[in-house]
Amino acid sequence: MATVSLRQGDLVWGKLGRYPPWPGKIVNPPKDLKKPSGKKSLFVKFFGTEDHAWIKVEQLKPYHAHKEEMVKANKGKRFQQAVDAVEEYLKKAKAKELVRNSGEDKGKQAGKKGEGKAKKAPGERKRKSSASGALSPQKKSREQSPRKRGRPPKEEKDASPPQPSSLKKLAMKTVSRFSWPPPTSEEDTAGTSWLIHGHRTLGTEMVLKKPSVTYQAISKRLKVSEEDTGSTSIQAADSTAINGxxxxxxxxxxxxxxxxxxxxxxxxxxxxxxxxxxxxxxxxxxxxxxxxxxxxxxxxxxxxxxxxxxxxxxxxxxxxxxxxxxxxxxxxxxxxxxxxxxxxxxxxxxxxxxxxxxxxxxxxxxxxxxxxxxxxxxxxxxxxxxxxxxxxxxxxxxxxxxxxxxxxxxxxxxxxxxxxxxxxxxxxxxxGNAARMMLILNMVQGSFMATIAEGMTLAQVTGQSQQTLLDILNQGQLASIFLDQKCQNILQGNFKPDFYLKYIQKDLRLAIALGDSVNHPTPMAAAANEVYKRAKALDQSDNDMSAVYRAYIH
Incomplete structure (x- = not known):
């Protein structure tokens, strides 16, 4: 079986866990992203998504060589959209290639013109020189010295982006083993969010399905952090993944x-x-x-x-x-x-x-x-x-x-x-790590909800429009689905439970106890907890957490 060496820029089919094979492109990983240990892996950006992943080499196949079988095996709408995205990418790459070739042709023509000028009679050159005496000697030198044949001007060469390796060569070969050549450029790493990082000691990461468009706008990056305890947090953004x-x-x-x-x-x-x-x-x-x-x-x-x-x-x-x-x-x-x-x-x-x-x-x-x-x-x-x-x-x-x-x-x-x-x-x-993390998460959420309620009531008692306050918040850095939904509950006086107030108060109480266990102050959570306790005393336990608003108006 022939050996294929894949490298940055190559189009591939990547298989991630139990998901179906998905079209992607090998790119450079972010500089601060640790490569997983064990079997050799390449970093792949998947088409039709904002997702990236380390993929083991044995789970990669060249795109063109296996396109027909993959398209036959997968009929999902998202899969087809991903394939369409690859074709669009190839069209753009072809257009760039035409532009580059056009630049080469212009270079050749310029070279031929330069040679023709060099063969002109001395008298003719002299007449032209006297007719255009305003030209500087330096400019004349550039005009009479042709560029090297077949090479585009430097400006055109620099403007042309790095091209992926030959797809024809990959299409003629079958994958059996891949090598991992050193990165050659920073193509596709700037301005992109990266998604998952395998950690062998802690197991499988899962990015499961695509959130709504609003969630995509709110969270656009991912961060992998390894704590001293050995736990790994994999924070995903825009996780369309390879849902299938x-x-x-x-x-x-x-x-x-x-x-x-x-x-x-x-x-x-x-x-x-x-x-x-x-x-x-x-x-x-x-x-x-x-x-x-x-x-x-x-x-x-x-x-x-x-x-x-x-x-x-x-x-x-x-x-x-x-x-x-x-x-x-x-x-x-x-x-x-x-x-x-x-x-x-x-x-x-x-x-x-x-x-x-x-x-x-x-x-x-x-x-x-x-x-x-x-x-x-x-x-x-x-x-x-x-x-x-x-x-x-x-x-x-x-x-x-x-x-x-x-x-x-x-x-x-x-x-x-x-x-x-x-x-x-x-x-x-x-x-225990998940319990601690969840309590911290809900502590932040519960405290934020109490602050929202406090701001809405302060707007009301100072003669400001609560609706206008929400409009302003929705245009600022705090804009989120959570903020909008909870403010709408307050404006409409509708506190049908989506997250019980009694449960967020319970989580605040447990988070405060967590802080006490390690002698860490939690004054903001403690203050919020008191407001929720007041709301519970007003018989709001079985309403939504946004009913904490009523603790401020009674």
Whole structure:
């Protein structure tokens, strides 16, 4: 089998994980981006997206040589758009080549004219010289000295961008092994966002699907940072990736908890063809000796019925779901609910067997998730924490952001599930890291919401238009979907929950405790927390977090 050496500028088909092959171009990686260890990889920019990735050489094939088979095998709309983008790129490259060749032809013609002038009779040159006496000797010298034949003028040569290597040569050969030549230019690295960086010790990164255009405008860069703890954060932007169709895992999936987030997640798992068994708890207030307590509802409640109609199976208890499924996800309200789900009667722990996987998607503190991981692993189970960032609408749209930590093998096994429910995944290393990161994220979000409410009320009491304030904010650096939606809630007086106020207050409380545990001050979060507590006292717990506005007007 012939050997092909790929280099910068070559067009290729790149295979990333379980995604279908996608057309791309080999480019230089950013200077501060570390190349993954292990097998040789090349940095590829994918067409039809803003995505880049390190791709192992054995997962690369020359574009032209394999175009026909790839186009036959993939019929998706985004795939076709990517192929069209390649063809458009080739047209532009051909046009540049014509311009360059035209410059060469002009150079040749200029050379011939110069030679003809050199052969003119001395008398004729003398007459022309006297007729144009205003010309300087230097200019005459340039006019009479032809350029080297076949070479374009320097200005034209400099204006021509670097050209990719010969595609014809690649089309004649089959890939078996590739070499990684040293970069020759900075082509395609300036002004572009880069997307993912493989880290072998921490496993697979996942960029799952394309966010809305507005999200693309808000986040246009990615940053990879390796902490001293060994965790890796992979922050994605405009993650169209190589979405294609989701290929559902053949593993049986369980899901415990059908709240605002859980319902959207399960719906998307079913839509993408996963086999799902569901179970839900209903929190009822029962009085026993004057003490309120939460009890499990094991009946076929209405939420479960809706998903059973869509093809889900019903589990009678958490233990039954875990024992009959390969991977069981759980998404509940708080640390107490998460512990009760695992440790309570007919709980998860009773159904755990060696090899069973448990993925907790609840937003809890690191101590709680570490305790759960320990008891699951003690029974031979495998544990992953994967709290999600987003709201009800993003959950319904399958556009959540997933922060994962724990068993890397489980993380990889969850690939198709994460692809169905989210737009981006981050693997953060050891258990507890995802919980800490999620609390920090929600601390920032909750504090920001309180500040928005404070600004809107201050505008009102000082005679300023709240709508005008929103218009100004939407034109400034703070513009975001979050800001616009929450301000619209305030303007319309509509606080239908998209993210419960009681849950953001819970996250602020846990984030403050996280700061206390390391003696780190969190005065802004503490102030915001007090405002949310005031809103809860005004009976706003089950409204959207934007109802914190009412704490300022009462």
């Amino acid at each position: 169709n989701v290929t559902p895992t053949d593993k049986k999936i369980g899901f415990l908890g059908l709240g605002l987030m859980g319902c959207g997640i399960v719906s998307n798992l079913l839509k993408k063809g996963h086999t799902v068994t569901v179970w839900n708890r209903t929190a009822e207030k029962k009085t026993s000796g004057g003490v309120d307590s939460e009890v499990w509802d094991q009946d076929e409640n209405r939420k479960c019925d809706l998903f059973i109609q869509e093809g889900a199976h019903l589990g009678r208890t958490p233990a039954e779901v875990v024992s009959t499924c390969d991977i069981t996800f759980a998404c509940v309200a708080d640390p107490k609910a998460a512990k009760d789900l695992v440790l309570g009667p007919s709980g998860v722990l009773q159904g755990i067997r060696p090899g069973k996987c448990y993925v907790d998607m609840s937003t809890v503190d690191a101590e709680t998730v570490t305790e759960l991981a320990q008891v699951i692993v003690s029974r031979g189970g495998r544990f992953l924490e994967a709290p999600v960032s987003g709201n009800q609408q993003l959950s319904n749209d399958g556009m959540l952001m997933i922060l994962a930590a724990g068993d890397q093998g489980v993380y990889e096994d969850c690939h198709s599930c994460f692809q169905a429910m989210g737009k981006t995944c981050f693997f953060l290393g050891a258990v």
